[in-house]
Amino acid sequence: MADQLILLGTWISPYSTRVKIALAEKGVDYEFREEDLSNKSPLLLKTNPVNKQIPVLIHNGKPVCESLIIVQYIDQVWNHKSPLLPSDPHQLAQARFWADYVDKKASPNSSISVLDCETQETAKNDFIGCLKVLEGELGDKPYFGGETFGIVDVALIPSYSFFFAYEQFGNFSIVAECPALVDWVNRCMEKESVSKHLPDQHKVYDYISERKKKLESK
Numbered sequence: 115m116a117d118q119l120i121l122l123g124t125w126i127s128p129y130s131t132r133v134k135i136a137l138a139e140k141g142v143d144y145e146f147r148e149e150d151l152s153n154k155s156p157l158l159l160k161t162n163p164v165n166k167q168i169p170v171l172i173h174n175g176k177p178v179c180e181s182l183i184i185v186q187y188i189d190q191v192w193n194h195k196s197p198l199l200p201s202d203p204h205q206l207a208q209a210r211f212w213a214d215y216v217d218k219k220a221s222p223n224s225s226i227s228v229l230d231c232e233t234q235e236t237a238k239n240d241f242i243g244c245l246k247v248l249e250g251e252l253g254d255k256p257y258f259g260g261e262t263f264g265i266v267d268v269a270l271i272p273s274y275s276f277f278f279a280y281e282q283f284g285n286f287s288i289v290a291e292c293p294a295l296v297d298w299v300n301r302c303m304e305k306e307s308v309s310k311h312l313p314d315q316h317k318v319y320d321y322i323s324e325r326k327k328k329l330e331s332k
């Protein structure tokens with residue numbers, strides 16, 4: 115029997131995008147269900163009762179939660195191609211360290227305060243500082259995974275969809291601060307698994323602009 119795969123997510127969520135990229139890397143088909151987070155579906159509440167968050171990957175009825183855990187699950191289950199995690203234990207530990215760093219420091223849940231006027235200056239400097247740390251880690255490697263695209267690349271590249279909005283609202287230029295990281299973005303965007311799934315930066319900017327207007331009008 116073919117696998118039944120359902121991904122609960124939203125079009126804009128960088129965490130959903132991580133899972134889409136991982137599934138695309140593996141060539142695995144799935145059904146995507148767009149969630150309305152202001153009116154969560156019974157399936158989301160049932161499959162992620164603790165955090166009630168997307169993404170959730172439901173594999174033959176069994177839910178997997180937390181985007182980086184889902185990516186690792188995908189890598190283990192569909193291990194026939196495009197490995198996303200190193201097999202060497204130390205390299206695996208390093209990859210998990212940097213994926214965690216990206217999650218805590220450079221993903222929209224942590225960096226979105228760049229958009230908030232009160233916290234903008236500090237948040238902007240923190241965000242750029244984190245990108246510079248990541249740029250240092252990347253060094254002269256094509257990918258964070260070395261010669262191949264790996265879990266750290268999967269973790270970080272969805273944040274790129276927010277860069278344009280950050281630059282517009284925060285009045286700074288990421289390419290001026292981190293040119294090598296932008297080269298890495300462009301390298302990742304050459305991969306169909308990335309270019310086909312990253313939300314359009316201008317669509318993200320328009321969505322954030324609308325959200326900001328609504329919040330400021332309250």
Ligand SMILES: N[C@@H](CCC(=O)N[C@@H](CSO)C(=O)NCC(=O)O)C(=O)O
Pocket residue numbers: 127128129151166167168169179180181182223
């Ligand atoms: N650590 C988790 C973060 C998921 C998340 O923030 N999901 C958000 C939407 S994306 O910003 C979410 O589901 N928010 C709804 C809520 O928190 O109620 C992961 O990596 O999967």
